[in-house]
Amino acid sequence: MLFSDTKVRIIAKKTRETIVFFILFIIFAAVNDISIIICTDSEELPEFQASDFFHSSELFRIYKDTPRHRPVMVVARCADGRVAAHLLAVIRRRSWLVPPFLLWHCRIVGEGDYTGFEEHRDELFNLMMTELVKWMPVHVEYIELSNFTSKMFGYKTLSELGFFAVNWLNIHNSLHSKSPEERISAKLLGRINGAIAKGAETHEVRTEEEFADFVHLLKAHNYFKPKRFIPDATFFRKVVESGCGKLLITTYNDTTIGCCAYAVSKGNAYLWYAAYLRKSYLRLYPAEVTVWNAIKTAYEEGCQHFCFLDVGLPYRANKLRDFILGYGGKPVSAFRWFRCRYKWLNRILTHVWSF
Numbered sequence: 001m002l003f004s005d006t007k008v009r010i011i012a013k014k015t016r017e018t019i020v021f022f023i024l025f026i027i028f029a030a031v032n033d034i035s036i037i038i039c040t041d042s043e044e045l046p047e048f049q050a051s052d053f054f055h056s057s058e059l060f061r062i063y064k065d066t067p068r069h070r071p072v073m074v075v076a077r078c079a080d081g082r083v084a085a086h087l088l089a090v091i092r093r094r095s096w097l098v099p100p101f102l103l104w105h106c107r108i109v110g111e112g113d114y115t116g117f118e119e120h121r122d123e124l125f126n127l128m129m130t131e132l133v134k135w136m137p138v139h140v141e142y143i144e145l146s147n148f149t150s151k152m153f154g155y156k157t158l159s160e161l162g163f164f165a166v167n168w169l170n171i172h173n174s175l176h177s178k179s180p181e182e183r184i185s186a187k188l189l190g191r192i193n194g195a196i197a198k199g200a201e202t203h204e205v206r207t208e209e210e211f212a213d214f215v216h217l218l219k220a221h222n223y224f225k226p227k228r229f230i231p232d233a234t235f236f237r238k239v240v241e242s243g244c245g246k247l248l249i250t251t252y253n254d255t256t257i258g259c260c261a262y263a264v265s266k267g268n269a270y271l272w273y274a275a276y277l278r279k280s281y282l283r284l285y286p287a288e289v290t291v292w293n294a295i296k297t298a299y300e301e302g303c304q305h306f307c308f309l310d311v312g313l314p315y316r317a318n319k320l321r322d323f324i325l326g327y328g329g330k331p332v333s334a335f336r337w338f339r340c341r342y343k344w345l346n347r348i349l350t351h352v353w354s355f
Contacts, residue, residue: 033079034124036131040072048075048083053244053265055088055113062242066235068093072106072135074128085124087112089132091140092229106136106143107229109309111153126157133161138341145337147309158337164350165335168314169321172268172307173329175299183328184292192292195284200257202293205247211237213256214249221275228310230273236261245272246297250290258286260294268305269298287323295327 039045042061050056063071070091076084087108094103112128114121136143145163147170148154158165173183181189205211215233222228239245244265250258260274271294276287298306308329312320314336325331340346 034076034084034127035079036127037075037077038072038131038135039075040070045073046075046077046081046083048086049115050086050113051115051266052110052113053263054109054270055086058242058244060088062235062238063090065238067232069231069235072132074112074132076124076128082116084117084120085112085114085128087125087128087132089143091137094229104137104140106140108143108145109147111145111148122154122157125154129154129157129161133339141341143337143339146334147307148334151332151334154337155335158339161339162343162346163337163339164346164353165337166314166353168334168336169311170307170332170334171311171321171324171329172305172332173295173327174305175295176304180292180295180299180327185326185328188288188292188326191285192288195286195289198252198284200250200252200284200286200289202248202250202258202290205240205249210249210256211247214247214259214261217249217256217259217277218261218273218275221277239263248290248294248297250276250286250293252281252284252286257281257284258290260290262294262298262306264298264301264303267303268307269294269301269303270307270309272309288326291324291327 037044037046039060042057042064045057045060048057050058053059057073060071060073063069070093072089072091074087074089076086078084089106089108091104091106094105111121111125114124117124133143143163145154145158146168155165173180205214211233215236219230222230236245236247239261240247245261245263247261248259249256257280258274258276260271262269262271264270271291274287274290276290278287295306306329308324310320311324312318321331338349340349
């Protein structure tokens with residue numbers, strides 16, 4: 001026999017699931033007459049209410065005003081004009097010191113906003129991602145999706161569109177049931193209290209001078225880290241003006257030794273960008289103090305969770321991940337999805353990460 005009975009049953013089950021999914025998808029699209037539009041300019045955006053800041057028209061306009069960013073809003077609209085869902089992607093242009101000297105990549109954080117149509121998330125996501133992949137300019141080297149609320153969300157759609165999944169880890173701290181002091185390790189809290197006693201202080205960016213120090217430290221810290229992309233100063237200024245983000249700096253003797261930016265969406269805080277002078281101020285623990293005060297600030301503002309958008313690469317030995325877990329966060333298994341422009345490279349990477 002070419003296939004065992006168990007393998008045949010598995011194949012038959014997957015075939016049935018695929019058929020059922022597409023039948024439901026066709027019925028949903030026919031009943032609601034869903035059309036997909038792709039907006040690249042603010043004037044093209046239809047009116048809609050966004051519950052997720054990462055997929056809002058506000059963030060779209062912030063990206064539009066930021067150099068080296070091209071926002072793309074994918075909108076699913078019913079025949080009567082209602083917006084059923086929308087998904088924000090941003091194409092970024094990066095400059096490298098080695099070939100290729102210019103690199104464009106597309107980044108999507110979260111699965112989109114489906115306010116009022118939550119029961120049809122899978123069908124709408126399929127429609128929007130299919131159109132986005134068709135529309136994507138050829139110079140975009142790769143597309144990356146991350147931070148889904150559910151690990152298996154969109155698995156079928158993304159697999160069929162040629163994306164490959166990389167096992168990742170999402171970490172968040174719950175702020176609703178216990179205070180941050182009840183979750184942090186005693187050893188880490190002792191280090192932080194010692195640094196604060198020596199004069200380390202964290203507060204929101206208040207002046208133009210502090211804002212300049214924030215941007216300078218963030219860019220200098222990540223200059224030789226190609227995985228991390230730091231936007232222009234315009235981006236951070238406009239995020240703060242929108243009321244959906246905060247910039248914090250840690251100082252010692254009027255010197256900025258740490259900084260971070262976090263966004264607030266759907267009642268949760270998301271640590272977006274961070275930088276620290278760890279080696280220069282080893283005994284003041286600038287990273288520990290900065291992140292701790294960001295968590296406390298989010299807790300005082302009533303956020304339900306504090307989420308880390310970057311927990312490092314998915315390797316077994318990961319110092320950043322271990323550092324983050326010291327605050328008492330909860331690790332959750334997740335996928336991060338990628339799709340490369342070159343089909344041969346995409347096939348190789350798909351094979352590599354399938355093991």
